[in-house]
Amino acid sequence: MHARTIRAWSWTHKWSSLVSTLFLLMLCVTGLPLVFSHEIEDVLLEQAWTPADPDGPGLNLDQVLAAALARHPGEVPAFMSFDEDRPVVNVTSVDPNGPAGRYSFEPIDRTSGQVAPPVAGHPVLEFLLQLHTDMFLGLPGMLFLGAMGLMLVTAVVSGVVLYAPFMRRLPFGTVRARQSARTRWLDYHNLLGIVTAAWVLVVGLTGVVNTLATPILAYWKSTALKELTAAYEAPVPMGQRASLDAAVARARQALPGMKLQFVAFPGTDYSTDHHYAVFFHGDTPLTTHLTTPALIDARTGELAAVAPTPWYVKALSLSQPLHFGDYGGLGLKILWALLDLATIVILGSGLYLWLGKGRRKVG
Amino acid sequence: MNRKRLSLWAVFRVPILLFVLSLTGLIGALLQDGAWDGAYSALLASTVVVTVWALIRRRR
Numbered sequence: 001m002h003a004r005t006i007r008a009w010s011w012t013h014k015w016s017s018l019v020s021t022l023f024l025l026m027l028c029v030t031g032l033p034l035v036f037s038h039e040i041e042d043v044l045l046e047q048a049w050t051p052a053d054p055d056g057p058g059l060n061l062d063q064v065l066a067a068a069l070a071r072h073p074g075e076v077p078a079f080m081s082f083d084e085d086r087p088v089v090n091v092t093s094v095d096p097n098g099p100a101g102r103y104s105f106e107p108i109d110r111t112s113g114q115v116a117p118p119v120a121g122h123p124v125l126e127f128l129l130q131l132h133t134d135m136f137l138g139l140p141g142m143l144f145l146g147a148m149g150l151m152l153v154t155a156v157v158s159g160v161v162l163y164a165p166f167m168r169r170l171p172f173g174t175v176r177a178r179q180s181a182r183t184r185w186l187d188y189h190n191l192l193g194i195v196t197a198a199w200v201l202v203v204g205l206t207g208v209v210n211t212l213a214t215p216i217l218a219y220w221k222s223t224a225l226k227e228l229t230a231a232y233e234a235p236v237p238m239g240q241r242a243s244l245d246a247a248v249a250r251a252r253q254a255l256p257g258m259k260l261q262f263v264a265f266p267g268t269d270y271s272t273d274h275h276y277a278v279f280f281h282g283d284t285p286l287t288t289h290l291t292t293p294a295l296i297d298a299r300t301g302e303l304a305a306v307a308p309t310p311w312y313v314k315a316l317s318l319s320q321p322l323h324f325g326d327y328g329g330l331g332l333k334i335l336w337a338l339l340d341l342a343t344i345v346i347l348g349s350g351l352y353l354w355l356g357k358g359r360r361k362v363g
Numbered sequence: 364m365n366r367k368r369l370s371l372w373a374v375f376r377v378p379i380l381l382f383v384l385s386l387t388g389l390i391g392a393l394l395q396d397g398a399w400d401g402a403y404s405a406l407l408a409s410t411v412v413v414t415v416w417a418l419i420r421r422r423r
Binding site: 168171196 | 375421
């Protein structure tokens with residue numbers, strides 16, 4: 001490689017890293033406990049609980065919804081999801097006149113309409129998740145972190161290119177431990193950087209895709225779902241909505257054999273202003289991450305469409321497990337944690353090498 | 364430095380192998396469940412194993 005080419009790659013590596021290092025360190029530090037959020041919440045939130053009336057007929061979804069909303073007067077429903085191992089329905093609601101993004105979350109015992117203890121959403125983990133997702137800045141924060149993710153990808157690619165001139169005279173994995181601290185840390189930086197490249201690229205790129213969730217869903221709604229909303233002008237008000245329970249039953253008929261995952265209410269990111277979007281997922285390892293919604297007209301309760309998601313929504317769905325590392329058991333999560341720690345060392349050593357270089361020049 | 368210059372292939376053969384093993388593990392674990400998760404995780408674990416090996420055997 002020509003000296004000038006190396007300098008250009010070097011400049012790219014330096015600036016893409018410098019711009020993003022502090023944010024990437026924050027992402028690595030907050031991401032580490034988030035890898036284990038399921039396990040941590042199991043411990044922190046564990047409470048012995050049995051449904052009030054396990055053998056009873058159970059409430060229908062309209063009754064469950066009413067029970068949840070009665071605890072949050074003035075709020076409108078946003079999402080409804082279903083626990084897998086207990087008869088609990090989780091209702092997320094939002095104050096339409098309140099600040100955007102502030103949701104209430106109410107787990108309801110489906111056998112009684114009483115509140116069930118939460119198994120997710122511990123305040124500390126919620127705080128870390130919010131910091132990790134958008135730094136409490138909403139969409140601009142998310143997109144900013146997405147840009148930092150692109151800087152990370154640039155730094156990895158330029159780092160791999162620069163690996164060649166640095167390693168031309170050293171066998172793979174050499175750590176010159178007896179030489180100066182700077183040389184030693186350069187070797188650690190190069191070794192960890194090159195072995196983690198694939199994982200960092202996958203987690204970085206899927207993280208970038210996740211930061212685009214809002215625009216991706218908005219585009220989906222404004223194109224694929226647009227015809228469905230053409231018939232109506234104003235959003236469907238609360239008082240004019242058809243039965244939710246009947247809507248979900250109708251959706252089940254439309255997608256037999258698939259598993260109910262969640263309902264998005266009219267006006268949320270995952271639905272139009274006029275439909276209940278009832279999301280189902282498949283039951284193979286891959287299709288369990290891919291959802292298909294049946295859209296039910298919220299005024300009439302009729303099936304409006306089964307809307308298989310386009311490729312870019314599928315890409316968003318698959319980016320979530322590949323970013324979180326929650327799809328291959330505890331072993332995979334431990335690897336996620338180890339590689340996250342390695343990334344912290346790479347970022348720290350990179351910063352150290354840059355700082356040392358500046359000081360040496362001054363001296 | 365009086366070592367001889369290594370070829371690009373010599374510099375990148377282990378990194379390329381680890382890259383392929385990692386990607387196979389990352390994607391394979393998404394496509395399969397159960398015992399396969401462990402097998403594919405092991406492919407990704409090659410990165411950790413090689414790092415530990417280098418830190419022990421390639422220190423000088």
